[in-house]
Amino acid sequence: MSTMITIEVAFALPKKQTIIEVAVAENTTVQEAIESSGILAEYPEIDIKKNKAGIWGRVVKMRDTLRDGDRIEIYRPLIADPKEIRKRRAEKAKEEGRADKVTGGRPNPLKAENKE
Incomplete structure (x- = not known):
């Protein structure tokens, strides 16, 4: 008889999670x-x-073996590529004139116009 171990299997949707x-x-x-x-x-x-x-x-392979106390998390596919979203956000900021290469659009404390 083989030794038994206890593990958890987890999966989550935006409004429902199960372990x-x-x-x-x-x-x-x-x-x-x-x-x-x-x-x-x-x-x-x-x-x-x-x-x-x-x-x-x-991230593990489906053929990997488990150890006592492991929690398997099943991941959902991404809806959108995070790199693509950041790229679009940066392009929009450039178009709106909010982009600043040094500060990323935040006020630069070193510029004279931002000082009181």
């Missing part, structure tokens, strides 16, 4: 733990072939 505690065998993989947790029945939108997973915020 399921599961007892699994010592050499269980991330994928096996997700499947045995029952979280896939609760959230049918999870596709473990597409969604990435992590343990305590570090």
Whole structure:
């Protein structure tokens, strides 16, 4: 008989979060733990072939094995690329005249016009 360990499987939507505690065998993989947790029945939108997973915020492979106390986090795909959003925000600030290469649009305390 193999040793059992306790892990958690977590998934979150903007308005609903779930953490399921599961007892699994010592050499269980991330994928096996997700499947045995029952979280896939609760959230049918999870596709473990597409969604990435992590343990305590570090991305792992589905075939990685677990240790006692691990928390598997199932990540949702990003809606928008953060780099692209920052780029668009910077372009808009330039168009509006708010962009400043040194201060990023904030008032420069060294400029005479900002001093009282």
